Amino acid sequence: MSVGGHAAGRGVGEIATARFQAGQKVRVKDARPERVARLHLRTPHYVRGRMGVVERALGTFPNPEDIAFNRPAEPRVLYHVLFDQPPVWNEGEPGDTLLIELFEHWLEEA
Amino acid sequence: MEMPEPAPAQHDLGGNPRFRCTPVEPDADAPPDDFGKRVDALRVVLREKGLLTTDEQRLNIESLPEAEYFGLTYYEKWLRAIAAVMLAKGAVTWEDLQ
Numbered sequence: 001m002s003v004g005g006h007a008a009g010r011g012v013g014e015i016a017t018a019r020f021q022a023g024q025k026v027r028v029k030d031a032r033p034e035r036v037a038r039l040h041l042r043t044p045h046y047v048r049g050r051m052g053v054v055e056r057a058l059g060t061f062p063n064p065e066d067i068a069f070n071r072p073a074e075p076r077v078l079y080h081v082l083f084d085q086p087p088v089w090n091e092g093e094p095g096d097t098l099l100i101e102l103f104e105h106w107l108e109e110a
Numbered sequence: 111m112e113m114p115e116p117a118p119a120q121h122d123l124g125g126n127p128r129f130r131c132t133p134v135e136p137d138a139d140a141p142p143d144d145f146g147k148r149v150d151a152l153r154v155v156l157r158e159k160g161l162l163t164t165d166e167q168r169l170n171i172e173s174l175p176e177a178e179y180f181g182l183t184y185y186e187k188w189l190r191a192i193a194a195v196m197l198a199k200g201a202v203t204w205e206d207l208q
Contacts, residue, residue, distance in 0.1 A: 034119060040169040045118035046125050068165035070199075089125040 018057040018077045018104070025110040026081060027051050028102065040068030043106045046088050047081075047098070051110050055080035055099065063103065077104040120179050121172040146185035153192060162195055170194040 020026055030049030033039055042064055058080060062073035078101055085096040123129055142150060156162035170191035174182070182190065196202045 032116065035116060038173070040165060040172075041119075044124050045122050064165040067163050068169040070163070070166060 015057045015059055015077055017060075018079075020054045020057070020079060020104070020107060020109075022054055022056045024054045025051060026054055026107040027110040028081075029106050029108060031106075040065050043102055044100065047083060047100055047102070050083055050088065052081040052083040052100070054107075055082050058101065061103075063105075078102070079104065079107070081107070119172060120176055140184075142185060149185040149189045149192070153188060156192065156196070161199065161201055162192065166195050167191045 028043065028047045028050055032045075032048070034041055056079065058078045060075040060077050063076045064073070066073035081100050081102045083098045083100065085092040085098045086094065088098060153162065153167065157164075167188065168191075171179070171187045173194075174187060174190060178190065179187070193202075193207060197204060197207070
């Protein structure tokens with residue numbers, strides 16, 4: 001569902017600096033900064049505060065939160081993070097998963 | 111007293127029951143018409159000239175009033191967003207667009 005999104009393998013930069021490794025548990029920051037100002041956030045509301053597992057680092061990309069406002073954009077590492085689906089929307093079968101593209105600055109060690 | 115959870119941004123639709131069971135239209139079933147092709151061509155020219163990024167365009171689509179966000183066609187939303195960015199940057203004036 002990534003319209004013009006970051007397809008795997010098309011990372012624009014090296015990922016040697018990736019903070020998280022494949023298989024590592026992470027928690028998505030439980031932040032709602034859009035309450036404060038008009039921002040361009042690519043982290044869906046339904047995974048904020050949730051635990052997931054890093055599937056892999058996809059590459060580094062200029063931070064869309066800055067590009068959207070025509071500001072200089074630092075490269076940030078983008079990951080595929082896997083979540084159990086049933087608790088997210090209270091539906092689905094055990095084993096159903098959600099795979100979401102998330103930037104490193106939205107993740108913390110779990 | 112706990113504050114109620116604010117509604118997510120209007121484009122952040124995952125899990126929203128309003129759209130559950132709404133069939134998805136495959137791209138192949140809705141190729142762009144002439145209007146859509148012209149809007150896309152305009153987007154490409156502006157991007158090549160460094161006047162427009164994808165994220166600027168998305169931000170302005172997602173900021174449309176709710177009635178327009180859910181009422182306009184796909185390329186109508188693109189054009190609205192392109193116009194918003196060009197106006198904000200002074201690349202065009204609102205009088206130019208009349």
